[in-house]
Amino acid sequence: xxxxxxxxxxxxxxxxxxxxxxxxxxxxxxxxxxxxxxxxxxxxxxxxxxxxxxxxxxxxxxxxxxxxxxxxxxxxxxxxxxxxxxxxxxxxxxxxxxxxxxxxxxxxxxxxxxxxxxxxxxxxxxxxxxxxxxxxxxxxxxxxxxxxxxxxxxxxxxxxxxxxxxxxxxxxxxxxxxxxxxxxxxxxxxxxxxxxxxxxxxxxxxxxxxxxxxxxxxxxxxxxxxxxxxxxxxxxxxxxxxxxxxxxxxxxxxxxxxxxxxxxxxxxxxxxxxxxxxxxxxxxxxxxxxxxxxxxxxxxxxxxxxxxxxxxxxxxxxxxxxxxxxxxxxxxxxxxxxxxxxxxxxxxxxxxxxxxxxxxxxxxxxxxxxxxxxxxxxxxxxxxxxxxxx
Numbered sequence: 001x002x003x004x005x006x007x008x009x010x011x012x013x014x015x016x017x018x019x020x021x022x023x024x025x026x027x028x029x030x031x032x033x034x035x036x037x038x039x040x041x042x043x044x045x046x047x048x049x050x051x052x053x054x055x056x057x058x059x060x061x062x063x064x065x066x067x068x069x070x071x072x073x074x075x076x077x078x079x080x081x082x083x084x085x086x087x088x089x090x091x092x093x094x095x096x097x098x099x100x101x102x103x104x105x106x107x108x109x110x111x112x113x114x115x116x117x118x119x120x121x122x123x124x125x126x127x128x129x130x131x132x133x134x135x136x137x138x139x140x141x142x143x144x145x146x147x148x149x150x151x152x153x154x155x156x157x158x159x160x161x162x163x164x165x166x167x168x169x170x171x172x173x174x175x176x177x178x179x180x181x182x183x184x185x186x187x188x189x190x191x192x193x194x195x196x197x198x199x200x201x202x203x204x205x206x207x208x209x210x211x212x213x214x215x216x217x218x219x220x221x222x223x224x225x226x227x228x229x230x231x232x233x234x235x236x237x238x239x240x241x242x243x244x245x246x247x248x249x250x251x252x253x254x255x256x257x258x259x260x261x262x263x264x265x266x267x268x269x270x271x272x273x274x275x276x277x278x279x280x281x282x283x284x285x286x287x288x289x290x291x292x293x294x295x296x297x298x299x300x301x302x303x304x305x306x307x308x309x310x311x312x313x314x315x316x317x318x319x320x321x322x323x324x325x326x327x328x329x330x331x332x333x334x335x336x337x338x339x340x341x342x343x344x345x346x347x348x349x350x351x352x353x354x355x356x357x358x359x360x361x362x363x364x365x366x367x368x369x370x371x372x373x374x375x376x377x378x379x380x381x382x383x384x385x386x387x388x389x390x
Contacts, residue, residue: 227288
């Protein structure tokens, strides 16, 4: 093939240069994001492996959809936190407690399965609660920042490269997905009225934590409210109730009303906190409304099953048996039985009776990104050109 003459090549080179400039500009615009890290505080709804790092025992079909193996996440695939990380263009956020293979250059995840907001070493809580309460997670965050600052102020700062630069704390998004265990862990023992007595303390501790993170340089906060636990298959099976307490969608009216009361309290206190944090963006996200729509109208959102668990035992309307939870094998009535997962978790809202599927988590994430369920109404797209979720 003959080469282009200098005269013929000039127009071609001009067009190529123009295309290269446009492509580069488009790529730069797409990658532009003021959110450079995520620091998360939470429970099993956002735990990416912290609990299992502290107490190794991953099992069952968890992680089957995306990771193809258990990863310490209480779902079949990705969590809302994972989707958020993908959308801002950073790797999945490493658990703070995971010592091998962690990369903290884009944040850290302090959440652990069964965590509560209030300290667990109190008569309020039953056994089975994680020792890593929100107060402990806050202290871990403070220690993390101290170590980062110390590392970069040292003359020997060329050591471990998996730490973020100190400036990252002012460019991060601080997310909260915690409080559910404070509500559900004692429902059997003391009922809704008993639980309601200490929920104001839960809200106060969340607000206090935000204030402390503000002192550390945090400026962008996203607080997710509590989901409608009255629609969880596990609670529908385990909590005593009359048929009159079920709404037309099969969810527990009284328990969901108690959650709404808590969410209203949280929303009110966060609104008050904004006045004390003039340089902060403090968003309240209504997880409850998004999940309630999924439970009530799964087919309208591309799903099939609302209050039925994908992974469990017993079949029936809920497919949940507290004697044999997801992934476990046990001898019941002289037979060895296993609580197996369905083959189509993408059709379910609930994966194991308590935790959402990857499909449901994706719906929640999309609502976070477009800002339609935030207070005040705010799209995070104002801060970031998000990558599309697959």
